[in-house]
Amino acid sequence: MLSLHTKIATADTVHDLLVLPYDQRERCRLRVRLASGEEVALFLVRGTVLRDGELLSDKPLGEGGRVVRVVAAPEPTYLVRCVDATMLARCAYHLGNRHTQVQIGQGWLRLRVDPVLKEMIEGLGAQVDQELAKFEPEAGAYAGGGHGHHHHDGQGGHGAGGLLAPVPLRQKIHRPSDLVPAATGSDAAPAPETAPNTLQDA
Numbered sequence: 001m002l003s004l005h006t007k008i009a010t011a012d013t014v015h016d017l018l019v020l021p022y023d024q025r026e027r028c029r030l031r032v033r034l035a036s037g038e039e040v041a042l043f044l045v046r047g048t049v050l051r052d053g054e055l056l057s058d059k060p061l062g063e064g065g066r067v068v069r070v071v072a073a074p075e076p077t078y079l080v081r082c083v084d085a086t087m088l089a090r091c092a093y094h095l096g097n098r099h100t101q102v103q104i105g106q107g108w109l110r111l112r113v114d115p116v117l118k119e120m121i122e123g124l125g126a127q128v129d130q131e132l133a134k135f136e137p138e139a140g141a142y143a144g145g146g147h148g149h150h151h152h153d154g155q156g157g158h159g160a161g162g163l164l165a166p167v168p169l170r171q172k173i174h175r176p177s178d179l180v181p182a183a184t185g186s187d188a189a190p191a192p193e194t195a196p197n198t199l200q201d202a
Helices: 085-097 115-123
Strands: 002-004 006-008 016-020 029-033 039-043 055-057 067-072 075-081 103-105 108-112 127-133
Touching: 075 085, 075 115, 085 108, 085 115, 115 127
Parallel strands: 002 039, 016 067
Antiparallel strands: 006 055, 029 039, 055 067, 075 108, 075 127, 103 108
């Protein structure tokens, strides 16, 4: 089975398309089917989110390998519009306060269908329309890159390490890629066993 594990910036040839809704594009271990019908495995770095238009390959840098373009599948969403920027900001605040994934556009918000959230937003005075659309929510403030920004240089375009916002001095953000320093002396603990590297939903 073909294993797609590397994001690449460009390719002379795209061999197939991978059409997925957002909830599957934020998984790093997944068995999927390409547009051609071929079944393949996604085996990506933990925390990876696939964005519409990105390229994946089964070879480092895509050299001599298969290249697949990611396509965001249309899915049921709510499009939120407000009479002014203050009301829109208020809706965004209350959605964020509920840890809701939100896509932000020029004068509008988009979120996945949830009748409870729809009732709340309408109660704030917003207009909510349901429609099928590609869903590309904002990345977290401490995640690299951001919605709509495909930075293939690995920097994310938002300061050191691709952060959208600086990490507060007294706050430590733990990432899967962080290396845990080994303990020394009598307090040293044995290293945990490493789980087998198997394909599974993440």
